[in-house]
Amino acid sequence: MEPVSQNKDEEITEATDPDHLGKMIREARLQKGWTLEEAGKAAGIGRSTLSKIENNQTRPSFDIVRRLTKALELKTPQLFVQSGPSDISGRRDVTFAGQGEPQDTATYSHELLCTELTSKRMFPYISTIKARDVSEFEAWIRHRGEEFMYVISGELTLFTEHYRPLALKAGDSVYYDSGMGHGCVSTSKENAKVLWVSLE
Amino acid sequence: MEPVSQNKDEEITEATDPDHLGKMIREARLQKGWTLEEAGKAAGIGRSTLSKIENNQTRPSFDIVRRLTKALELKTPQLFVQSGPSDISGRRDVTFAGQGEPQDTATYSHELLCTELTSKRMFPYISTIKARDVSEFEAWIRHRGEEFMYVISGELTLFTEHYRPLALKAGDSVYYDSGMGHGCVSTSKENAKVLWVSLE
DNA sequence: TAGAAAAGTTTCCTATAAGAAACATTAGGC
DNA sequence: GCCTAATGTTTCTTATAGGAAACTTTTCTA
Structure with a gap:
């Protein structure tokens, strides 16, 4: 029940999960109950492009991603997740009164x-x-x-x-x-x- | 001295400033006192690519931007700035005790x-x-x-x-x-x- | 001030993103 | 079951991103 040990040596190497981006976008689109066509229209991109992005068959441009974050109201920092070991995933930190x-x-x-x-x-x-x-x-x-x-x-x-x-x-x-x-x-x-x- | 009026009609249209991304990245790089070569190496991209990105002569891929945000420790939400009218730029909001x-x-x-x-x-x-x-x-x-x-x-x-x-x-x-x-x-x-x- | 080294920009080429349209798959109606 | 409509996927093509190297500009040093 102790805090997860924080491995200082472990590098924040490459992106944790190469399929992360597509998953997030698909999740957000389905959350809104949109089809590829609808979401694509909202973001101003084609449905084929969106399909490929969601299936991680392409590395979209930053512009495209930005348009999608706007249309789907995505929380931008989530898209940049920098891996597990060094973030606060599953952690907590207490400071008692006057102990800051x-x-x-x-x-x-x-x-x-x-x-x-x-x-x-x-x-x-x-x-x-x-x-x-x-x-x-x-x-x-x-x-x-x-x-x-x-x-x-x-x-x-x-x-x-x-x-x-x-x-x-x-x-x-x-x-x-x-x-x-x-x-x-x-x-x-x-x-x-x-x-x-x-x-x- | 009144709050900036919030124009509800005004659409959150396209990206405010098309040169925003490049400016932010150059600023962050110079902040660290890095050359294109150094920053490029840290992010794993070529200096020519970085030069073009900073001068907004190209629309980088999301991957490239993510690598740069990591290397330059950029605050990701800033890159997505959704224009002025709807954000909190220059604004404040007070709630007096018990008035929430x-x-x-x-x-x-x-x-x-x-x-x-x-x-x-x-x-x-x-x-x-x-x-x-x-x-x-x-x-x-x-x-x-x-x-x-x-x-x-x-x-x-x-x-x-x-x-x-x-x-x-x-x-x-x-x-x-x-x-x-x-x-x-x-x-x-x-x-x-x-x-x-x-x-x- | 000249010469050299470093930093930044531009050119050129290859790999690939993005859209259109063809194709495939699923869902609903009879 | 079959037919149709709608959704999602896969070509195919064009435009362009990204890297290597050539070129230009700036900075440093003697």
Whole structure:
């Protein structure tokens, strides 16, 4: 009942299953109850081409795959699956309260959560936002991707480009494009505590 | 300073920028400080091919793109960008405490967060896990993807396949493969409250 | 500044993807 | 059972992706 051992030596060699792509696409099409004709039309490709792709009798171009992902609403990362040993398949990682991995900067004090799982796609962490004056707000933080925040305790102001500053208190949550400039300032006397989950 | 208006009529037509792919790849390569030769070798493709891809003089196959994403550690979803109007570019979405969208089942009571942003990739929600006996644990929940949970209040037991049951209390967090069977039971007298963020 | 080496681009050729149409297979109606 | 319609597969052809090598441009060094 112990975690699956993570073999560090094992290379992320070639694609796990050469038939993966076709299988995924066929599964998605049947899920929608579409025929080759219908799915092909939706994606703008011929039914013969689609047949060959689903049966892995061809190595489709990226364009074709992209059109299919759109038409079939496929989850793109699944198509790139990079094999078993190094991903999180069948694994879990716990971090008990206050046991996260500390990472401090001038204005933020982060506690990284679940850092054992290195190949996960979301990055959860808890930040203690030091109480300071709103006027102290400095530069925008920007990083490609999406971010979700949940206020655990305290009160703070979230600044984002294109929007008015937003006053938040415990229990409030925000989801935003993290490529858009953003930053927080605690407006309570004590420090504010926020849970973030970052993607990408 | 109002949110960018979301034009529902606007179709998610063709790829936004036909040169997007090449730009992303060149950017990633230069980020690593690699020459065409080096990057090509790492991905197992010729430098001439890579040159043409970066300059968008060719429509690469899916295989080639996948090899490049691995070698250059590219974030795959970025390659599929489905244009501007329907994605979350430059947007944010707030849900104040207790204002989520309710969604109840027999054993769980969910409150979906930030549901205005329909094209986001992570799905945050708060669940109230009703107090009941551990023996009442029923069937595994399974859904492709990854999941992060953070215990807001109460105490509960997390069951997951391949592992021993795990006792959790406020402030604890777990990250796991949600394709692996999982389920929760509140072990405190009162209901337990959990924040989940689901991906995929 | 010249010369050499390295990085990037273009040309040429072969292998193959993608679509059209022919062919095969399955499902339903009588 | 047979006939028909619909779905899926296999040719066949054309356009093009991908690699090798020739060519061009840039960078480094003396």
